[in-house]
Amino acid sequence: MNAWQIEQFCAPLVLKQTEIPELTSPNQLLIKVKASSVNPLDIVMRTGYGNTILSTWKQVESCSTQPVIRLPLIPGRDCSGEIVEVGGNVRDFKVGDEVIAVIPGHWQGAHAEYVVTNYDCIAPKPKSVSHVESTALPFVACTSWSALVTFARVDPRNVSSQKVLIHGGSGGIGSAAIQMLRAWGCEKVVATCPSDCKAFIQQLGGVPVDYNSPNAKDEIIEHGPFDVILDCVDTELSRWSDNVLGVWRNCVHVSIVSPLLQDTDRYGVFFGVASTLLKSALRIYEPAIRGRIFSYAFFMPNSECLHQISRFIDEGKIKPIVEKVFSFSELPEAYEKVAKLRGVGKTVIDFSLTKSHQKDTATDNNIVP
Ligand SMILES: NC(=O)c1ccc[n+]([C@@H]2O[C@H](COP(=O)([O-])OP(=O)(O)OC[C@H]3O[C@@H](n4cnc5c(N)ncnc54)[C@H](OP(=O)(O)O)[C@@H]3O)[C@@H](O)[C@H]2O)c1
Known part of the structure; x- marks a missing residue:
C-alpha cells in the first residue's frame, strides 16, 4: 500500500x-x-x-x-x-x-x-x-468527550442548566465541543475566538467573545459564573478565567494543553512524569483552595462518543x-x-x-x- x-x-x-x-x-x-x-x-x-x-x-x-x-x-x-x-x-x-x-x-x-x-x-x-x-469529527469529538465527560464529569443527559466556557472555540476541538454541548441540550456555551470567527461561533450555537478585545474579561464575567471551562489554548486569558468558575460546587477547568508529552520527551519517562505532576500540583493548588477543580485531559478513543456523533450527524444535530x-x-x-x-x-x-x-x-x- x-x-x-x-x-x-x-x-x-x-x-x-x-x-x-x-x-x-x-x-x-x-x-x-x-x-x-x-x-x-x-x-x-x-x-x-x-x-x-x-x-x-x-x-x-x-x-x-x-x-x-x-x-x-x-x-x-x-x-x-x-x-x-x-x-x-x-x-x-x-x-x-x-x-x-x-x-x-x-x-x-x-x-x-x-x-x-x-x-x-x-x-x-x-x-x-x-x-x-x-x-x-472522530478525533476531535473523542478529545472533546474525554475532556468534558471523562475529566470534567459533564453528564450529556443532564447538562441543560450548565454554563460552559470554551477557549479556542473556532478550532477543530472547540467547534466540535460547542456542537456536542448544544446537541446535548446545554443552553449556554460561551467561546473565545478571533474577531473574524464570531459569526461562525454563533452559527454553531455558541456565544462568541473576541479574545483580542479589551473587554474580553468583562464579557466573560458578564456571562459567568461557569460550571465547566474547556481550555484548548492555554493563554493568560484562559488561566485568568479560573476566576469565573463557580465556587465550592465541583466546577471544573479542564485543559487539553498538557505539558506531559513535552516533559517526558525532555526528561525521560520518570523525571518527565514527575515534572508534569509537579506542574499539575502547582496549577491545581490555587483553584483548589478557592473551591475549584483543575485537570488536564487527553484524547481517548470512545465507542459511545463515535456512535453518538454518527447518529447526531444523520439527525442534523451536528455538522x-x-x-x-x-x-x-x-x-x-x-x-x-x-x-x-x-x-x-x-x-x-x-x-x-x-x-x-x-x-x-x-x-x-x-x-x-
Ligand atoms: N491533550 C490531547 O490529547 C490533545 C488532543 C488534541 C489536541 N490537543 C491540543 O489542543 C489544541 C487545540 O487543538 P485544535 O485541533 O482545536 O487546534 P486548531 O484547529 O488549530 O485550533 C486552534 C484554534 O484556536 C484559536 N486561537 C488561537 N489563539 C487563541 C486564543 N488566545 N484564544 C482563543 N482562541 C485562540 C485559533 O484561531 P486563530 O489562530 O485564527 O486566532 C484556532 O481557531 C492544540 O494545541 C492541540 O495540540 C491536545
Whole structure:
C-alpha cells in the first residue's frame, strides 16, 4: 500500500510503498481508508513530540524488555472508510461496512491506504454525509468527550442548566465541543475566538467573545459564573478565567494543553512524569483552595462518543466542518496548512482525489464568516 511515513523526526514526510498491516489481535479490524483528517497532533509528532511516552506505552503493550523504535511512523489519527478484514472477536461489524474510526496514539495511523484499529474505536459512518465530511469529527469529538465527560464529569443527559466556557472555540476541538454541548441540550456555551470567527461561533450555537478585545474579561464575567471551562489554548486569558468558575460546587477547568508529552520527551519517562505532576500540583493548588477543580485531559478513543456523533450527524444535530480538502499526494501541503494553527474546522485528505483538487469546502457549506 502507499503510506506517508515519518522516517526520521524533524525530516519531511516520505511517500512509501509498504506492506498492508496485519491484524495482531482478534479485537482488531482492517480499514481501507477513504478520507482522513490532519490534526495539529500529526504536525508535532513529525518532530518527535510524545515519542518517549508513546514508545514506552508500545513497549508495555507488546511486553517487550527492549525499547521500541517507532520509526518509520505513519501519522493520522482518524479516518472514514470501509472494513476489509475483521478479527474473530469483532461481532457488530463485518467486511464491507462503512465506518468512522479513531486510531490509538501509539499505533500506525491513517495517512495510508489501509489502517488497523480496535473494534471499540469505530462506529458506523453517518449515511447522510460523504467520507470527507465523516472524518472531520472522530478525533476531535473523542478529545472533546474525554475532556468534558471523562475529566470534567459533564453528564450529556443532564447538562441543560450548565454554563460552559470554551477557549479556542473556532478550532477543530472547540467547534466540535460547542456542537456536542448544544446537541446535548446545554443552553449556554460561551467561546473565545478571533474577531473574524464570531459569526461562525454563533452559527454553531455558541456565544462568541473576541479574545483580542479589551473587554474580553468583562464579557466573560458578564456571562459567568461557569460550571465547566474547556481550555484548548492555554493563554493568560484562559488561566485568568479560573476566576469565573463557580465556587465550592465541583466546577471544573479542564485543559487539553498538557505539558506531559513535552516533559517526558525532555526528561525521560520518570523525571518527565514527575515534572508534569509537579506542574499539575502547582496549577491545581490555587483553584483548589478557592473551591475549584483543575485537570488536564487527553484524547481517548470512545465507542459511545463515535456512535453518538454518527447518529447526531444523520439527525442534523451536528455538522462536520471541513475547511480544506487535499488529495493523498498533496498531504505535505495539508500539513503546512494545519501547522499554521489558523482557520476554522478541519483539513481533510480525500483518498479518491488523484490529482491536485484542493478545495475550500467551508465556504461551500456557508459556515465560515
Ligand atoms: N491533550 C490531547 O490529547 C490533545 C488532543 C488534541 C489536541 N490537543 C491540543 O489542543 C489544541 C487545540 O487543538 P485544535 O485541533 O482545536 O487546534 P486548531 O484547529 O488549530 O485550533 C486552534 C484554534 O484556536 C484559536 N486561537 C488561537 N489563539 C487563541 C486564543 N488566545 N484564544 C482563543 N482562541 C485562540 C485559533 O484561531 P486563530 O489562530 O485564527 O486566532 C484556532 O481557531 C492544540 O494545541 C492541540 O495540540 C491536545
